[in-house]
Amino acid sequence: MTLSKNFEHQINEHKWYSHWLDKQYFKSTPDERTPYTIVMPPPNVTGVLHMGHCLNNTIQDILIRQARMKGFNACWVPGTDHASIATEAKVVAMLRERGIAKSSLSRDEFLSYAWEWKEKYGGIILQQLKKLGCSLDWDRTTFTMDKDYYDSVINIFMDLYKKGVIYRGKRMINWDVKALTALSDEEVIRKETRQKLYHLNYAIEGTNDNITIATVRPETIMGDTAICVHPDDERYKHLHGKFAIVPLINRRIPIIADDYVAMDFGTGALKVTPAHDVNDYALGQKHQLEIVDIFNDNGTLSEDAQIYIGLERFEVRKKIAIELEEKGFLIKTEEYTSEVGYSERTDVVVEPRLSMQWWLSMKDISSPALKAVMEEEIKFYPPKFKNVYRHWMENIKDWCVSRQLWWGHRIPAWYHESGKFVVAKNEKDAIAVFETEHNISNAVLKQDEDCLDTWFSSWLWPFEVFKGYSNPNNADINYYYPTNTLVTAPEIIFFWVARMIMAGHEYMDVKPFQEVYFTGIVRDKQGRKMSKSLGNSPDLLELIDQYGADAARFGIMIASPAGNDILFDETALEQGRNFNNKIWNALKLIKMWEVRQTHEHTNENDFAINWFENRLSEVSIEVEQMMKQFKLSEALKTIYTLIWDDFCSWYLEWVKPGFEQPIQANVYNKTTEFFTDLMQLLHPFMPFISEEIYHQLDKRNDDLCVRLLIEKDSPNQTQLDQGVLLKQVISGIRDVRNKQQMKPKDSIKLFIQTEEKPVFESLMPILSKQVNANEISFANDTVANSFTSVIGKDKFYILTEQPIDLSTQKSALEKELSHLKSFLISVEKKLSNEKFTQNAKQEILDLEYKKKADAEMKINIIELSLKDMIG
RNA sequence: GGGAGUUUAGCUCAGUUGGUUUAGAGCAUCUGCCUUACAAGCAGAGGGUCACAGGUUCGACUCCUGUAACUCCCA
Numbered sequence: 001m002t003l004s005k006n007f008e009h010q011i012n013e014h015k016w017y018s019h020w021l022d023k024q025y026f027k028s029t030p031d032e033r034t035p036y037t038i039v040m041p042p043p044n045v046t047g048v049l050h051m052g053h054c055l056n057n058t059i060q061d062i063l064i065r066q067a068r069m070k071g072f073n074a075c076w077v078p079g080t081d082h083a084s085i086a087t088e089a090k091v092v093a094m095l096r097e098r099g100i101a102k103s104s105l106s107r108d109e110f111l112s113y114a115w116e117w118k119e120k121y122g123g124i125i126l127q128q129l130k131k132l133g134c135s136l137d138w139d140r141t142t143f144t145m146d147k148d149y150y151d152s153v154i155n156i157f158m159d160l161y162k163k164g165v166i167y168r169g170k171r172m173i174n175w176d177v178k179a180l181t182a183l184s185d186e187e188v189i190r191k192e193t194r195q196k197l198y199h200l201n202y203a204i205e206g207t208n209d210n211i212t213i214a215t216v217r218p219e220t221i222m223g224d225t226a227i228c229v230h231p232d233d234e235r236y237k238h239l240h241g242k243f244a245i246v247p248l249i250n251r252r253i254p255i256i257a258d259d260y261v262a263m264d265f266g267t268g269a270l271k272v273t274p275a276h277d278v279n280d281y282a283l284g285q286k287h288q289l290e291i292v293d294i295f296n297d298n299g300t301l302s303e304d305a306q307i308y309i310g311l312e313r314f315e316v317r318k319k320i321a322i323e324l325e326e327k328g329f330l331i332k333t334e335e336y337t338s339e340v341g342y343s344e345r346t347d348v349v350v351e352p353r354l355s356m357q358w359w360l361s362m363k364d365i366s367s368p369a370l371k372a373v374m375e376e377e378i379k380f381y382p383p384k385f386k387n388v389y390r391h392w393m394e395n396i397k398d399w400c401v402s403r404q405l406w407w408g409h410r411i412p413a414w415y416h417e418s419g420k421f422v423v424a425k426n427e428k429d430a431i432a433v434f435e436t437e438h439n440i441s442n443a444v445l446k447q448d449e450d451c452l453d454t455w456f457s458s459w460l461w462p463f464e465v466f467k468g469y470s471n472p473n474n475a476d477i478n479y480y481y482p483t484n485t486l487v488t489a490p491e492i493i494f495f496w497v498a499r500m501i502m503a504g505h506e507y508m509d510v511k512p513f514q515e516v517y518f519t520g521i522v523r524d525k526q527g528r529k530m531s532k533s534l535g536n537s538p539d540l541l542e543l544i545d546q547y548g549a550d551a552a553r554f555g556i557m558i559a560s561p562a563g564n565d566i567l568f569d570e571t572a573l574e575q576g577r578n579f580n581n582k583i584w585n586a587l588k589l590i591k592m593w594e595v596r597q598t599h600e601h602t603n604e605n606d607f608a609i610n611w612f613e614n615r616l617s618e619v620s621i622e623v624e625q626m627m628k629q630f631k632l633s634e635a636l637k638t639i640y641t642l643i644w645d646d647f648c649s650w651y652l653e654w655v656k657p658g659f660e661q662p663i664q665a666n667v668y669n670k671t672t673e674f675f676t677d678l679m680q681l682l683h684p685f686m687p688f689i690s691e692e693i694y695h696q697l698d699k700r701n702d703d704l705c706v707r708l709l710i711e712k713d714s715p716n717q718t719q720l721d722q723g724v725l726l727k728q729v730i731s732g733i734r735d736v737r738n739k740q741q742m743k744p745k746d747s748i749k750l751f752i753q754t755e756e757k758p759v760f761e762s763l764m765p766i767l768s769k770q771v772n773a774n775e776i777s778f779a780n781d782t783v784a785n786s787f788t789s790v791i792g793k794d795k796f797y798i799l800t801e802q803p804i805d806l807s808t809q810k811s812a813l814e815k816e817l818s819h820l821k822s823f824l825i826s827v828e829k830k831l832s833n834e835k836f837t838q839n840a841k842q843e844i845l846d847l848e849y850k851k852k853a854d855a856e857m858k859i860n861i862i863e864l865s866l867k868d869m870i871g
Numbered sequence: 872g873g874g875a876g877u878u879u880a881g882c883u884c885a886g887u888u889g890g891u892u893u894a895g896a897g898c899a900u901c902u903g904c905c906u907u908a909c910a911a912g913c914a915g916a917g918g919g920u921c922a923c924a925g926g927u928u929c930g931a932c933u934c935c936u937g938u939a940a941c942u943c944c945c946a
Binding site: 003005006190262278279339384385387388391392395490491493494521558559565566567569571572574575577578579580581582584585586587588589590591592631633634637640641648649652656658659660731734735737738739741743744745819820822823826827830833834835836837838839840841843844847848850851854855 | 872874875876882883884885890891892893896897898899902903904906907908909911912913914915916928929930942943944945946
């Protein structure tokens with residue numbers, strides 16, 4: 001069978017993924033083996049695959065595939081998140097396109113559209129993950145609104161309510177005036193925004209005096225209920241206890257003093273609007289100020305504003321500024337840049353607002369979760385995130401769990417027209433409880449219209465995918481939980497990771513995972529975060545089509561050091577594709593040998609085989625170590641070098657027979673064995689090509705995907721050192737050849753002056769092949785009319801037909817000599833320093849003496865050579 | 872304003888408790904090669920006063936202090 005020119009990724013990806021599925025290699029059920037479990041961070045149900053998912057899921061697949069090959073019962077659970085805000089926003093937009101307003105629909109009608117949308121577009125992303133080669137147990141696919149999952153979310157809400165940690169309260173929240181919902185602090189994006197700072201005059205009651213305040217929100221003056229100054233501010237001391245008059249509406253408000261005010265900002269006088277600013281609210285509470293809410297839900301002004309009723313807030317800002325100026329209240333404006341909060345979902349400016357919401361008290365529930373991480377019961381990689389986590393957990397605030405949305409888990413609270421309410425699983429229960437509690441009959445109750453925050457369902461993920469709460473102590477949860485590794489983005493450390501740890505401790509009494517690996521954030525070449533709005537996120541599926549899934553995996557992994565952001569560059573994928581090509585060509589070479597085997601046996605390839613065997617052990621052990629520390633990028637680099645340089649560039653060249661010459665059968669067999677081992681090392685990173693090569697190399701009854709990794713013995717250091725020496729000598733001599741502009745076809749005669757003849761004897765067959773020497777022998781002295789090269793402690797004389805130009809040689813030797821001399825001086829200086837010889841450890845001292853001796857010897861050799869040249 | 876982090880070759884990064892032949896990779900660059908698996912390749916080379924300024928030490932990329940720039944989180 002002839003092999004294609006290059007690795008055909010499209011055919012092979014499809015072929016192998018379906019084969020793996022047919023064989024059910026990704027399916028996991030509890031058995032006697034030790035489990036290795038990962039739950040996938042569920043992407044938004046209507047999401048599409050982007051670079052962040054690619055990175056995240058490639059890492060998980062590498063870990064899972066490696067675990068599978070190491071004999072663990074590997075289980076990787078897929079699923080999707082209902083993503084209440086994001087999905088509802090998409091459904092609303094879709095309906096709007098069809099000319100349907102959400103407000104014209106009943107809740108049930110809206111939800112049927114939403115489910116329709118979910119059935120149509122939901123889970124596309126999971127299909128896309130198959131293209132990447134992800135080895136997920138598809139039978140376990142979970143959705144956060146599956147029946148059991150939904151019930152668990154509701155039950156947990158009721159349980160926490162019973163425990164008294166869920167409460168209802170009017171609090172300052174972040175209000176999204178477009179989505180008409182409350183946002184958690186984490187859903188608010190702060191952006192540097194250019195604004196105007198307006199200086200406004202408020203008249204002091206009963207005087208002709210004024211006080212000037214500075215504000216960026218002149219449209220909120222109708223909500224002002226005080227003016228605040230610093231108690232020590234000399235400029236305003238005379239005004240303490242007096243009253244000011246709000247312009248345009250003429251409300252009388254007190255002038256209060258509080259050291260919260262910064263004297264050096266603006267005018268040092270602050271207008272206080274408790275209904276529309278978090279800090280003002282706190283100030284209002286402290287000084288018992290009146291609260292005047294001047295906004296409607298949608299960001300227009302309410303009747304309480306008295307003026308500009310029904311107009312939009314930013315429009316009012318413009319208009320009121322003009323009116324204030326016309327009426328003489330506006331003193332001046334200045335440019336001012338500060339951070340303003342925007343909704344993560346709708347990108348509108350967030351309105352701080354007082355609202356009745358459901359809250360979860362975090363103090364008690366969070367303390368075991370803090371402890372678990374600080375005491376490394378759960379390990380974070382990289383560990384720097386421990387600090388971030390601690391800082392947040394120690395300053396944790398209560399969690400606003402309600403959202404003014406329909407798509408999600410509906411809050412199980414039921415209200416009576418009297419305003420009293422009960423929390424219950426369904427209407428029947430609610431009525432029963434309510435009637436008993438309040439001793440009435442025929443109560444009519446209405447369920448809360450709001451939904452729970454998405455994270456209030458995803459914090460159950462690690463156990464509820466195994467139905468650990470809905471069906472306690474089932475076989476799966478007992479076997480797979482706690483899971484092993486969580487791979488996620490650092491951005492959601494608080495949203496999700498921290499809360500999963502809390503839920504795990506609260507409901508399973510155990511941590512949800514052993515370790516968390518935080519990936520970097522994928523950025524573009526300019527370092528910008530990839531996002532839809534910037535349009536700088538490449539189409540991953542197109543890239544996979546173009547370069548292949550293995551190349552995409554390679555490209556994203558090679559550039560992603562543990563915990564650092566990765567700058568995505570398409571050339572990395574090209575590198576991955578080239579790597580595929582290299583591997584493929586090595587296969588082609590070996591397949592050419594297959595048909596030309598001889599059972600004649602010589603030992604001229606023994607060195608190459610021994611060396612590579614040791615090199616393979618060395619690297620296998622290194623890779624194993626790196627993987628344990630999540631140095632995946634380094635592990636991949638190491639394997640890449642082993643395959644490209646050590647295997648292809650060195651080993652294969654060393655054992656390669658001459659043109660159309662046969663290869664010894666034992667060499668051929670060893671070579672395919674090595675290649676197999678290499679593919680096994682590579683498999684977790686690049687599953688498709690490695691599986692294909694595995695089957696190309698030999699007739700197999702099994703698949704690489706599930707082949708068990710055999711632990712390697714530790715390598716023989718002498719063999720490895722000799723390999724290094726051989727490579728150095730080959731490169732050194734090739735360098736001379738290059739510098740002398742010898743053609744590859746020009747052969748040379750080589751003389752070696754060494755104290756280690758036996759070593760070089762075993763290297764000779766390879767050496768002659770690699771530097772094109774038709775004759776190699778040992779010399780005890782200088783060889784006339786030759787080029788000299790000093791490599792390590794040995795001297796090489798190269799004899800050619802070509803006329804000799806010694807000048808380049810000479811200057812090279814002189815350069816080397818001066819380098820060695822200054823090196824020697826620095827070593828000698830160190831050694832003559834008494835304090836050094838007294839304090840340094842013996843092994844350090846020995847090393848310095850060795851450095852000195854080596855340098856002296858090399859200097860000696862080079863000086864002799866130079867002398868010969870002159871002579 | 873508070874906290875965390877980063878700064879090593881043109882780019883992306885390694886560099887383990889201070890000492891490993893006066894700092895290592897990959898990519899890019901340069902030189903020479905269509906050599907028989909691979910030009911998506913082969914052979915070789917050049918390139919860094921380790922952000923800056925001090926300090927501790929026999930010895931600092933590594934530890935300490937300060938400065939600067941950038942990044943992230945929180946007010």
